[in-house]
Amino acid sequence: MSDLHESAALSARRQRTRSALLAVLAEYGALSRADLGRLTGLSRSAVGSAVADLREQGAVTEETAPHAHAAGRGRPASVVSLRRESGLVLGIDLGHAHITAAVGTGDGTVVGEATAPLDIDDRPEEALDTAAALAADAMRQAGCEPGRIAAAAAGIPAAMDLRTRAVRAPTVLARWIGLDPAAELERRIGVPFEVANDAEMGARGERALGAGRGLNDLIYVKASHGVGSGLVLGGQVYRGASGLSGEIGHIQLPGASNWCRCGNRGCLETAVSVVEVRRQLGHVLAGADRRPVPRELPPLAELAARPATARVITDAGRTLGRVLADLVNFLNPAAVIVGGELGRAGAPLIAGVRESIDRYAQPAVAEGVEVMAGALGVRAELHGALVMAAGRRRTRT
Ligand SMILES: [Zn+2]
Numbered sequence: 001m002s003d004l005h006e007s008a009a010l011s012a013r014r015q016r017t018r019s020a021l022l023a024v025l026a027e028y029g030a031l032s033r034a035d036l037g038r039l040t041g042l043s044r045s046a047v048g049s050a051v052a053d054l055r056e057q058g059a060v061t062e063e064t065a066p067h068a069h070a071a072g073r074g075r076p077a078s079v080v081s082l083r084r085e086s087g088l089v090l091g092i093d094l095g096h097a098h099i100t101a102a103v104g105t106g107d108g109t110v111v112g113e114a115t116a117p118l119d120i121d122d123r124p125e126e127a128l129d130t131a132a133a134l135a136a137d138a139m140r141q142a143g144c145e146p147g148r149i150a151a152a153a154a155g156i157p158a159a160m161d162l163r164t165r166a167v168r169a170p171t172v173l174a175r176w177i178g179l180d181p182a183a184e185l186e187r188r189i190g191v192p193f194e195v196a197n198d199a200e201m202g203a204r205g206e207r208a209l210g211a212g213r214g215l216n217d218l219i220y221v222k223a224s225h226g227v228g229s230g231l232v233l234g235g236q237v238y239r240g241a242s243g244l245s246g247e248i249g250h251i252q253l254p255g256a257s258n259w260c261r262c263g264n265r266g267c268l269e270t271a272v273s274v275v276e277v278r279r280q281l282g283h284v285l286a287g288a289d290r291r292p293v294p295r296e297l298p299p300l301a302e303l304a305a306r307p308a309t310a311r312v313i314t315d316a317g318r319t320l321g322r323v324l325a326d327l328v329n330f331l332n333p334a335a336v337i338v339g340g341e342l343g344r345a346g347a348p349l350i351a352g353v354r355e356s357i358d359r360y361a362q363p364a365v366a367e368g369v370e371v372m373a374g375a376l377g378v379r380a381e382l383h384g385a386l387v388m389a390a391g392r393r394r395t396r397t
Contacts, residue, residue: 015108017050022111026143030081051080059087059105089393091385092131092154094120096225100382101134103142106390108209112141124176132188146190150393153194153385155201156181162243199246201384202339203230208387210375211337218335223342227269251323268323272316274341280312300345310348317352325360328369339374346373
């Protein structure tokens with residue numbers, strides 16, 4: 001296990017501990033450390049370090065209990081309670097086929113979460129109403145009301161014009177054009193929202209909590225129904241002049257000519273969207289079994305472990321890497337992190353991306369870039385929204 005993985009595992013364990021404590025505090029109100037240990041089954045030292053972390057984040061307070069003197073000896077008893085007004089934030093991840101809302105502290109700790117499958121593309125009103133219902137559910141689980149949420153952020157799979165706060169992409173989420181999702185969410189949920197492109201949220205999530213920790217220059221790719229990217233350059237999220245940067249799904253592939261939903265031909269997305277890769281995998285599976293193309297495919301991680309289907313995945317990685325190689329040449333990032341549903345394919349996908357970057361980027365630039373699957377998987381965007389909201393909380397208090 002490398003240092004990076006070891007610290008990621010450690011950090012995941014600490015986050016689970018903190019989540020467990022916050023969950024029982026939401027349910028029972030104020031609790032002593034001993035009760036926290038009893039209710040969560042955690043050791044005294046685990047409770048102690050988690051309480052210290054949560055106090056530092058401002059998520060909980062610890063005070064001497066009013067009847068502490070009754071014990072008469074030893075350290076006076078204290079009780080830990082949630083400090084909801086400054087600690088908890090709300091994050092929403094809107095994807096092409098799902099919506100997830102979560103309440104947490106923005107460091108990977110999630111206290112309440114609710115999700116629903118929904119094709120959001122053609123039904124913005126229904127999507128926004130569902131997002132509000134899921135947010136209410138997540139807040140209920142966390143034991144907090146909207147007025148106690150310090151800040152909120154949402155990621156959306158569309159180009160956002162950050163000057164007008166409106167969705168602005170005539171071919172993606174066409175029915176959302178001109179909508180101000182932040183205002184719509186704020187009106188429904190009663191919390192001020194910041195909304196940004198989902199790939200930007202993924203980049204924020206992976207940089208704060210996942211594969212990109214400590215890196216100031218990285219390209220995050222969200223490869224799902226569409227292919228988008230989030231950029232961190234010089235330690236800052238880069239959005240472009242009006243917030244529309246990162247549309248790598250519509251960069252032309254050399255030699256490709258399939259029509260794209262954007263009206264152009266040969267876009268990267270036509271070759272490596274998860275829909276197209278699944279189509280190719282279905283074809284291979286049908287060929288192997290001499291049966292019609294299956295409707296439901298096994299999970300990508302499983303297909304990545306079979307030689308015939310792994311080749312299809314590696315090939316998709318090479319194609320993705322062909323475009324990334326040019327971007328790596330241009331930006332000289334420390335890492336390329338591949339997330340989204342396609343990122344779940346793992347090793348064979350990353351091997352393909354690596355191969356193309358080594359083949360097409362300048363040797364010194366290629367040598368300096370690490371190519372990785374996202375450590376947060378398809379949760380990077382949700383965590384990124386929580387991270388962004390937590391950042392706003394700090395600037396507001
Ligand atoms: Zn296109």
